[in-house]
Amino acid sequence: QVQLQESGPGLVKPSETLSLTCAVSGGFISNFYWNWIRQPPGKGLEWIGYIYYTGRTNYNPSLKSRVTMSVDTSKNQFSLKLTSVTAADTAVYYCARSLKGSYYFDYWGQGILVTVSS
């Protein structure tokens, strides 16, 4: 059974960089797309972007200037960096897997709440 687990700081100061990692277990990172999705408290879901296991990325244009994703196949994990955060970036951040050709999210992490506050 594939499992995803997000990790990182739960509190980030405004203007600083949010950094999260998603560890994948029970399966290999190869041949899949790895996504970050966020959900502000009480609101809906927003796709941030994906990274393919080869390192190819696709970011949401609304966040593209501030997002960087990376993948480490040797550690079976991938990461998200979001720069210059504001209170509007406060959200539960999920990592999720999707398949080439269909792109639905079949496995999700439990989510991690990141609060932007001084």
Next chain:
Amino acid sequence: DIQMTQSPSSLSASVGDRVTITCRANQTTSTYLNWYQQNPGKAPKLLIYAASILQRGVPSRFSGSGSGTDFTLSISSLQPEDFATYYCQQSHSTPYTFGQGTKVEI
């Protein structure tokens, strides 16, 4: 971006009721349309992908239909564990987008 609109935003129902949720896209998504269920404090769970294919392990009371711009999620006989928020999501083109959610309440 493809905008997804769900209706209704919320609904009240009883155990045993048949429930239908609608999702409309502002441009065609073919059948690249997926449905998720989210319980409070939990990650979304994939129910249906490609508009009508039931994800493994999802009860058969859930069904999906539609193509192009109009889609529906139906629950044939609502069970207590089905009271949750449901989201549609298009995977036709990036940025992938979600509907605003439909909360199914008792």
